Amino acid sequence: MRYVVTGAAGFxxxxxxxxxxxxxxxxxxxxxxxxxxxxxxxxxxxxxLPVERIDLAQDDIPDLRGVDGVFHLAGQPGVSSFGxxxxxxxxxxxLASQRLFEAAAAGGTRALLASSSxxxxxxxxYPTPEDSTPRPLSPYGITKLACEQLARAYGHEFxxxxxxxxxxxxxxxRQRPDMALARMIACLVxxxxxxxxxxxxxxxxxxxxxxAVEATILSMERxxxxxxxxxxxxxxxxxxxxxxxxxxxxxxxxELVGGARREGDATRTVADTGRIRAETxxxxxxxxxxxxxxxxxxxxxxxxxx
Numbered sequence: 001m002r003y004v005v006t007g008a009a010g011f012x013x014x015x016x017x018x019x020x021x022x023x024x025x026x027x028x029x030x031x032x033x034x035x036x037x038x039x040x041x042x043x044x045x046x047x048x049l050p051v052e053r054i055d056l057a058q059d060d061i062p063d064l065r066g067v068d069g070v071f072h073l074a075g076q077p078g079v080s081s082f083g084x085x086x087x088x089x090x091x092x093x094x095l096a097s098q099r100l101f102e103a104a105a106a107g108g109t110r111a112l113l114a115s116s117s118x119x120x121x122x123x124x125x126y127p128t129p130e131d132s133t134p135r136p137l138s139p140y141g142i143t144k145l146a147c148e149q150l151a152r153a154y155g156h157e158f159x160x161x162x163x164x165x166x167x168x169x170x171x172x173x174r175q176r177p178d179m180a181l182a183r184m185i186a187c188l189v190x191x192x193x194x195x196x197x198x199x200x201x202x203x204x205x206x207x208x209x210x211x212a213v214e215a216t217i218l219s220m221e222r223x224x225x226x227x228x229x230x231x232x233x234x235x236x237x238x239x240x241x242x243x244x245x246x247x248x249x250x251x252x253x254x255e256l257v258g259g260a261r262r263e264g265d266a267t268r269t270v271a272d273t274g275r276i277r278a279e280t281x282x283x284x285x286x287x288x289x290x291x292x293x294x295x296x297x298x299x300x301x302x303x304x305x306x
Contacts, residue, residue, distance in 0.1 A: 002067045003027040003220075006100065007074035008051045009042035011176050012114070012167075016071060016213050017049050030054040034092065036076060037177050045174055056096035064107030069220050072100055073114040075147075078178060079264035081140035093143040098150050105158040111151065112220050117168040117205070117232070117269045119145040127205075127272035130166070130228045138264025148228070155226055163223040165216060168232035168271045172209030172291055173298035180239065181292070184246055185299045188254050195259040200240035205232035205271040208286035208294075218280040232271020233284040242292075249293040250300075 003020055007013040008029020020027040029051035033039045054061070056074055064070060076092035097113065104111040118141035119134045136142050154160035175182040187194040215231045223229065237245075247253050276282050 001025050001069065004064070004067055004070040005029045006054075006056060006070065006072045007031055007114075008049065009033060009046040010073060011045070011174050012170055012209060012212060012216075013071075013073040014045035014049065014174060015172075015209050016073065016216055017051070019213050019217065021049070028052065030056070031074065032056065032092075034076070036078070041177065056100050057091050061099060061103040064103050064109040067107060067109045069110040069112065070100065070104055071112050071114070071216060071220065072097065074100075075114070075144070077140065077176065079118060079138040079140050080262060081138050081143075082263055086139045089139055089143045093140075094146045094150070097147040101150055101154040101160055101162070104162075105154050105160040110161040110163070110220065110225075112216065112223075113147060113151050113162060113164045114216070115148050115164050115166045116141065116144045117166050117230070117271065118264075118266070119148065119166065120266070120269070122266055122268070123270075126268060126270040128230070128270060129272040130230055130275055137266060140264065152226070161225045163219050163225070164228040165219055166228070166230050166271075167212060168205040168207050168230065168269055170207050170209055170212045172295050175209075175295060181242060181246075181295065182299075184243065184254055185296055188246065188250060188252055189299055189303050193255040193257045196239070196256045197259045197265065198239075198261040200243070201238050202265065203236050203238040203241075203268050203270075205236050205269050206242075206288050206291075207231060207233035207271075207284060208288075208291035211284040211286050215276060215280070215282045215284075218282045219276065222280040223276075224279065227275075227279065229276035229279070230271040230273050231276065231282075232269075232273055233286070233288070235288050236268075236270050237288060245289050245292055246296065249289060249296050 009031035
């Protein structure tokens with residue numbers, strides 16, 4: 001199959017593109033190499049991969065005719081999205097997605113949108129099914145919900161064949177450096193204290209990156225047009241449980257300092273994954289402890305390398 005992966009120099013996108021190539025697909029990546037975090041890390045992620053520098057919000061988007069599917073993982077992440085940064089979220093999420101959907105609809109190309117559990121906010125029910133009323137707590141979540149609605153509108157009006165995935169806390173090697181687990185590991189490796197936002201009781205459905213990649217590919221291959229799927233691992237764990245597991249896999253204890261709750265941060269996320277399991281046959285396979293050990297070893301090896 002011929003595929004395009006946007007955001008291919010990012011955490012999940014680089015894993016996805018490499019997996020597609022390993023499976024024999026004709027796949028290329030697009031990435032704007034934005035400065036949300038150090039672009040050098042993105043260059044490292046993209047090393048050896050066919051990634052072109054394209055800014056979806058402003059550059060001419062290549063003709064997608066003849067492309068079987070575009071995995072749209074590009075975007076501006078992070079729930080700390082209030083204030084004067086909001087226009088950046090609108091540009092990199094909403095405008096970029098609108099322009100890509102326009103090109104995909106014109107090319108007759110299937111589009112898979114990577115959305116987020118942040119669209120649920122503090123959900124009305126746990127585990128949270130896909131038909132729950134969205135009530136995002138952050139501008140980031142609001143822009144991701146807007147992208148979902150754009151995909152639906154282009155499907156209704158222009159026949160865009162689109163599938164939406166709502167990722168729940170993806171972790172593993174190459175995780176974005178701003179994410180909590182990556183920051184914990186960096187603090188432990190470097191001997192620094194970690195600032196714990198809130199009391200640590202907030203909990204998440206944690207999903208290993210290899211499982212997320214498999215869910216993404218299966219959804220592209222098997223998901224029906226217009227489908228919306230939660231992608232969440234089988235374990236719900238509190239942040240304090242993350243810290244205890246990290247101590248077990250690393251043999252070291254993380255020093256903690258107290259910090260205020262972050263605005264826009266949900267208290268709990270738990271994915272109801274019955275729909276994606278039924279429609280695609282996907283199952284999460286990686287235990288949190290095993291995935292965290294892989295992430296820890298990757299980070300420790302990077303520090304040990306000359």
